[in-house]
Amino acid sequence: MNKSDLIEALAFEKGLTYKKAEEIVNLIFQSMTDTLAEGGRIEIRGFGSMTVKSYKAYTGRNPKTGEAIEVKPKKLPFFKVGKGLRESINN
């Protein structure tokens, strides 16, 4: 499923136009992106939570050449699956 499949499914289930459903889906993921960009936490009951983890700078290696490279500090989004979904995925 990609974003337009999700939009179509939402439009069908709720009797919305594709355009309206698209606006809503984009709004939801844009809001989530904004929250993460501000370093905030997202918690969707029954689905999961998302946080931003910070990583320090470290010396890595180019796996092909073995050359040492300096990796700058970075932040990465992290998703933790909710209990309900973790269980229902296995059934």
Place this chain on the structure above:
Amino acid sequence: MTKADLVERVYLKTGFSKKESAQIVEMVFDLMKSTLEKGEKIKLAGFGNFVVKNKATRKGRNPQTGDEIEICSRKILTFKPSQVLKSVINAQG
């Protein structure tokens, strides 16, 4: 941010009532859940991919007692952030 905050934003920006906004937001996550429960992945351009992965059975240990135990094969859900999301997160602060 919780589901209630997302409902509030949908309510403020789309003209739906609070009740309708809540039902719509709920439906978006229900649709995502039922897709993942079928083992299907979700690809959201600009955000990331939610993928169900199969984990094989492996041997593990109870870290407290040292007993060897079998960890059953199971499915796990992983999220791979898109390049766009990663750069947005790193652009600030």
